[in-house]
Structure formats: structure tokens, C-alpha cells
Amino acid sequence: MLFEKMRQKPFFILGPCVMENQELLYQVAEKVAEAGERYQVPVIFKSSFDKANRTSIHSYRGPGIEKGMEMLQNVKDRFGLPVTTDIHEPGQAAIAAQVVDILQIPAFLCRQTDLLVAAAQTGKIVNVKKAQFLSGHDMFYPAQKVIEAGNDQVILTERGNMYGYNNLAVDFRNIYDMKAFGHPVCMDCTHSVQRPGGAGGKTGGDRTFVPMMALAAKAFGADGYFMEIHPDPDNALSDGPNMVKLHDLDKVMAPLLS
């Protein structure tokens, strides 16, 4: 049903990069729920319980899956929002699926067969992020792994391709090419503006480009938008340079819906 709604209207996957604490999730989720109401579009709350592949071993990773799922359940209970999170090992699929409506497969892991199959078998929507090293055409195969595991609720997400070292470029033709498979295609406006490893042991980026990335994706036919938002990105524990400020959410969403 959520999947059907996501096919009918532009959808938005929104939330802070990592679950810093319960209060942050409430604060952001409230605004997300309001935006869904205001624009009458599907909104899904997103946050990660574990940043499993940060550049440095010293970076903050998150509360872990158990505590994290509890925090997401609280968000669901309080705001009635559908929620999503990313998983990193096959064993996490069933656990996360007890709470989330959409399981997100990280870009680096989008060819890991066991992870895709485990996610598919939960029956939840599976959102596969396109790896930084694949074309839109190549995403036929990861999607097919989910489908052949018995689940046709697949979303594909664009997030840019490596362009030389420590830089990503978005080849928007990939959105068009992925749409040809028939799955909804989402634009990750946050991670596509990263400068991976470009800030000396952590990943940099530039949130200035987020609204432009979203509009360009719209031009190429994107069905939905993924954006990380935070009340105070410059003090966020992960991906700060790329996250949209919470009070700018309207400014970013409105032009996409006109």
C-alpha cells in the first residue's frame, strides 16, 4: 500500500543521517510528518542505527540495531510515519523488518546477493542504492536478485558515481535508464553531493547543491527524493556538510511539487 502510494505521488525519504538520540528523531520526525500533511505526499522517516563503513574507525557509528529499532518504533508510534533504515548484513534484515516499512541496501553492498535476498524475504519494500561504481543499466541485476527472491516491491536510488578520486558526479541519465525497469526511482540528494574522503579522514560535501540535485532529478523523471535533514547539520555526528537544515525543508520541497 505504501508502495502503491509511492508510485502515485512524489515521495520523500527524510531524516537525520544517524540516530544520534531519541529527541533528535522526534524533533525531525515532527517536521517530516507536517510536511507530508501539508503537501499531501508520501513521506518516510529515515535514520541509520549503524554507520558501518565510515572512513575512520574513530567516527561515531550509532546506537546499534536493537536500540535503534526501539527508537524508530517510538517515532512510528508517536507520528504514525512509515520508517526506513539501512542494513549491512543478512542477519539484520529480519530484525529491522519488525519495525521498518522499507529496508535500504547501502550502495557499496548493492551486489551482495545474500543481503539482497535476506531483505527481499522479509516482504518489506527494498530500496537498493545504486553503487558508486555501477551504471543505471547495471542496476537491472541487483533489482533482479530481489525479484527472484520473491519480492517485487523494489525501489532503486541514484546517488552519483565516482568521478576520479574523492569526488562524485551524478550522471542523471541513470535515473531515466533505471526507470525503464519499471521500479520507482529515488534521488539521493544528500550523498550525491559528498566528496568521499575529501576532508582528511572523513567525507566532505556541499549542501548548497542539494535542492539543485533534486530539481535536476525531477527533470530526468525521478519518482521520489531522499534527503538527510538535521536541525543543526554543522554539529551533526555524520554527513553534516551534506544535510539540509531542518528549517529549510519547505524551501527544498516546494519547488519539487509545483
Next chain:
Amino acid sequence: MLFEKMRQKPFFILGPCVMENQELLYQVAEKVAEAGERYQVPVIFKSSFDKANRTSIHSYRGPGIEKGMEMLQNVKDRFGLPVTTDIHEPGQAAIAAQVVDILQIPAFLCRQTDLLVAAAQTGKIVNVKKAQFLSGHDMFYPAQKVIEAGNDQVILTERGNMYGYNNLAVDFRNIYDMKAFGHPVCMDCTHSVQRPGGAGGKTGGDRTFVPMMALAAKAFGADGYFMEIHPDPDNALSDGPNMVKLHDLDKVMAPLLS
């Protein structure tokens, strides 16, 4: 004055890739002039007198500079349109400048100092195409060569970057970065969808993406749009796969002006 108009409203550089014959130029220019009237935006007629770097030595090159300038002058006389063409050697600058309003510097040649200086010294507007191997930031230097030669009527044009072999990807952030220099930035929607050398001895491409490229460029702040148009692109003598069909011009222009 043309330059000032190009700063105030979205401008369009339009025409067939190469000057196949006078009738073709008239046929296209008529529609270009009409579009300029209808939308009340600056339109500039473009066509090349010489395709100087085609993949194969056997491909059609054009009528040459003398005949070509005559043909462009005829277009000017008949439709009152400003015109532009690309030059390939310093010696061509003054000759072309007797007719054209804008001199276009090809992407491959955008670092050739003598060509830039010769173009600058004509006093005409100089439209420097960003090389397929340069970033937006790098275009500071070619622009500066024009300015230091005494001409500050500079336009910079995005046309994509090499992405692996025989493929281009457009990193739209370059439009934003070039705008920071203060010059109008144009999006070449035709050549950015090329597949260079991707069709066995000639360059392929896909015109499907042209309107999307234009809208995405708008999202990143482009001031104008370059598009090659032709009544029958599939039988054109150059760049057919990338050219917009003449009768689709409205469909492409309208969304950019809403």
C-alpha cells in the same frame, strides 16, 4: 547590447550543426526567429562552416569560411537574427567577426591562447565552450585570457566531461561553479548527450535527453541554452543523433520559460 539582453533573459543559441545548404539555414532560422518573438527571449542562430575535428577524415565538413559567412549574412539579412559560428584558427576570427555577433571557441581548443586572443580582439562576444577535460573551476583561465586581451563579453558553455571512454557525463555543479566568475553560463544540450566515437568511426548520442539536460541546467542556474535543431536530424550530415527535431522546438523551449 545583445550581451546585455543575454544577461537579462534566458537566451537560446539554435540552429543546425553544419551549414548543409542555404535553404536549410532559412528553414531553421525562420522557426528560430518565430520562437524568439513568441517567447520574447534572445535567440541567436548558430551553424558551423567547418567541422574541423570530425572522427573520420571522410565525414562532411561544411562549405568553408567564405561561403559559410555569406550564408550566415543571408540569414541575418532575411530574419534580422544575431548569428554565431565556431572558429578553429586565429586567422578565422577577424573574417567571421565581419558577420557574426558571437564567436564560439570549440571545447577541444578552449586553452589555445592565440585563438582566444584573436577572438577577443574582434570585440565580438566570445563564447568559450568548456573542454571535456576541464572542471568548471578550471574555466577561470580561458575566460581570463579573453578578458586580458581586452574583451569582457565572455560566455562560458558547459558540454559535459569525458566519463571513461566514448562517453560523456554532465556534472551540473560546473554550471554553478562557472557562474561564480560572473559570466553568463550556457548549457550545450546537444553535445552533452554525445557518445564520442561511440558509433564506429563517428559520434553517436541520444536526443531523448536534450530537454532533460536543459531543465537540469536550469536547476543549476544556467543563463542560456544551446541546442542544435534540424528538420530531419536522422538524415543530417553531422550530429544527427543529438539534434532536436525542428517541430519539437516549442516542446523543448516552453518548460524552460515557465
Next chain:
Amino acid sequence: MLFEKMRQKPFFILGPCVMENQELLYQVAEKVAEAGERYQVPVIFKSSFDKANRTSIHSYRGPGIEKGMEMLQNVKDRFGLPVTTDIHEPGQAAIAAQVVDILQIPAFLCRQTDLLVAAAQTGKIVNVKKAQFLSGHDMFYPAQKVIEAGNDQVILTERGNMYGYNNLAVDFRNIYDMKAFGHPVCMDCTHSVQRPGGAGGKTGGDRTFVPMMALAAKAFGADGYFMEIHPDPDNALSDGPNMVKLHDLDKVMAPLLS
């Protein structure tokens, strides 16, 4: 002690891509052991128990970890060779470490903190393959994750970077840059000649380049070489186009040791 030997002489990691059956492993291991004797260099037998990220879900994956470790133990017992295999989840590290001398971290997974830490904690040598999307400089961080987990027996392996879609190019400067960290650097001559996804649902490649890749790596200071070998690559169950023919092993090794 193996690690010390690998620091003193050029080492070779050799074997068939995937454990097709026990006989194949014996057949290849015999030649590997002989080569080690003949050239008096460290040789390590490699084969995978699971191809966990093949392009298509229908491709052969291997015997699994339990059966696979048994097969590797048999090779060890019969030929006295050190052995290595690649792992894909943290939980596999301790199991594989009961048999192998070197744990190999796949390129796509080289930033997965838990996998690196689990491998490190076994006390075995950890061979981290450089991701197709990282520079040599960037490999400081994955190596550091192993070291900070208490294990300084780290090998770094070059295997090329994405160059456009469905193509890899080797930037050999990365070997030089990784050597600056003080760890032995290995050249994967097999996977660096892949054409990922370039053969319609499976990965293509060209074994012609394998000996050249090895010699070029030597020029840039590589300490060791990884090559997949097979008696009949054209009928192999994985990576056939890139594997060296078993009877060509000498032809490839000799020039590297002269």
C-alpha cells in the same frame, strides 16, 4: 613468519577463482607448490568458497564456508602450502581463520569496519583489497582499522579503479602511494583486467594483459602478485576470461623474478 617471508621476497597468491571441486584444487595447488620450490619464493594458495557479489543471482557461487574450509585444509595437508580465502561477513572471520593463513577482504567491502575488525582479531594476516572507488592514499584508513584492532600484519592489494562504466583502469601510482604506509603491496593481476558487467549479466575481461599488469606493477614497486590460474579457464565457473592458464604459470612468473 609467513608475513616476514612476504616482506623479503616477491610473493605470489595463486589459485582458481572459486572452489569448483577438490580435484581442481589439488591439480592447481601441485603446480603452485612446484613453482614456489623452483623459484624459492613464498607462494600462497587462494580459492573462494563463496562468490558473494556476482552480477547475476543465477551464477555459481561455490561450496560454502564449511565445505570450502575442509577443501582448503586438504590442500594444506597434502602440499604444505599456506592458504588464503576471502570473507564477506564478520561472522566468517573466525571460522576461516581456523584454516587460512591470510584473510582476504573483498574490494567492495574494504570500508566495512566490522569485517576488518573481525578479520584483524583472528591474528591472521589481513589482505585488504583496494576498492574500485578509492585511491591509494585512501587506503590508509582501512589499513588503520586493522591496526587499531590490534593486528599489524596488513597487506594492501591494488586491483584497478572504475574508469567510466563497465571498465577498470589501473593507476599504478597507487602502488607507490600505498607502499608509503609501510605494508607489503600486492598487485591483483586478474581482477584488474576485468570488464565489470561488460559481458551482459556477467563480468568479462582479457587475460592477455595479466603478465603486462604484473610487470608494470613491479616497475611501481609491488611486493607480490595475485593471479588466478586454472587448467581450463574458458570452462571455469567464474572469472574465466581473466584467469591465466595453468601451463602458462612459468611464463608469467619468470620475468617477474629476473
Next chain:
Amino acid sequence: MLFEKMRQKPFFILGPCVMENQELLYQVAEKVAEAGERYQVPVIFKSSFDKANRTSIHSYRGPGIEKGMEMLQNVKDRFGLPVTTDIHEPGQAAIAAQVVDILQIPAFLCRQTDLLVAAAQTGKIVNVKKAQFLSGHDMFYPAQKVIEAGNDQVILTERGNMYGYNNLAVDFRNIYDMKAFGHPVCMDCTHSVQRPGGAGGKTGGDRTFVPMMALAAKAFGADGYFMEIHPDPDNALSDGPNMVKLHDLDKVMAPLLS
């Protein structure tokens, strides 16, 4: 005859990037001639009369074609060396051909049909540098333009491909691919280590990699080597960071000839 010699033994194209003054040319040419004697291989003296596409308009360009050809003739007269230089416009071909044995076509210009044809028609050997945006396979067409203009004395030179912004990577497979056309293939060990525009308004680089690039090219079948050399590269007027020190010439040549 020179061309035949270049087919039989590894050849070396050597000299300072730009003709700073006559004394510099004599100083370098003397060492080049000695090296040719010592190793009994074809050596060709190279220097540019005009750096026509420098990043900044303020950089030193050279003495110009007239003065430059005089300086090259003096080198020829004094040391009996064959000489080469690069040309940038069709009109320069015949002038330079009065002195040089090989006309070099710059990489950015390697698709400019008129330049290739003008060079071909001089009857001199034409050395076409592979553009930073072309594959080895793509170089079939530029070579063919020379041949169809009546000259089959073609050399193709590898010099790396753009890898992201402000960086080049050498895909050595291109050497192998170009050799398939039957022309001698040369490795430009100097410009392949450039960091174009990577040093703020000028091009940086790293001469450390020059000898490694040459050895790797040998592994892939290169027939000759292009290296810029200078007695005091750090004070050179162009390409200093990439040039080999004159007194290191032996150290670089010897391993290539063993």
C-alpha cells in the same frame, strides 16, 4: 630511414620542454647525443618553440617558430641529431618541416583534420599524441587521417587520460591497443605524470613516477620513450615538476635497455 631505425630499436625523444635559450638546447643536446652513442639507440632532440595552450595567459610561451627553427637547426648542425617539435596550426607544418625530422601533433589537437593533413603532406614522420579524452582504439582515426593524406610514417604517443578533474591516469592497455594498428607507439613519460591545472593556474606533476611509467610502458610493448629533461627542472620555464634532471638521464634509460 630514421623511421626504420625507430622500428628496430627502442627510441628516445628527449629535450627540454620549451626552448628557453640556445645555450640550454646545446647543453641538453650534448647529453642526448652522448646517450644515443652509448646505448646505440635512436635519439631525437625535442623542444617546443611555443607553448600554445598554457593554463594562464601570463606563462612563458617560447621564442616563436622562426627563432625556434633557427635554434633547432643549430642543434642539428652541431650534434647531428634528428630533431622534433610540436605545431599548433596547419600553416606551421611546412615551416617546421624545413628543419625537423618529426612533426609532433599536440594531444588536445589530435583530431584537428587540417593540422594532421598539413603535417602529413610535409612527408616528415608525424607523431600524433593521444588526446587525454580518447582511448587507444580511438586513435585509429587520427592515424588514418595522416595515412589518407599520403604519409604512412606515423607514430602514436600515449600520455594518459583524464581521471576526474585535474588528474591523469595512464591506462597502459592503450599502448597494446595502439600497437595493433602497426605504427610504433611511444610513451610520453613526462606529461603522463602531470596534474593538469592542479597547482593553481599552472600544471603540477611528479617526476618521481617518470622512470616507473617508462618501465610499465615497456611491459605493455612500447617502442619508444618521450621524456623531457632539463639541467635544473625546478627553475625551468615550463613543466618543471615533471622533467627529469639531466644528470639522471642514464639512470632512467639504462633499465629500459636491459
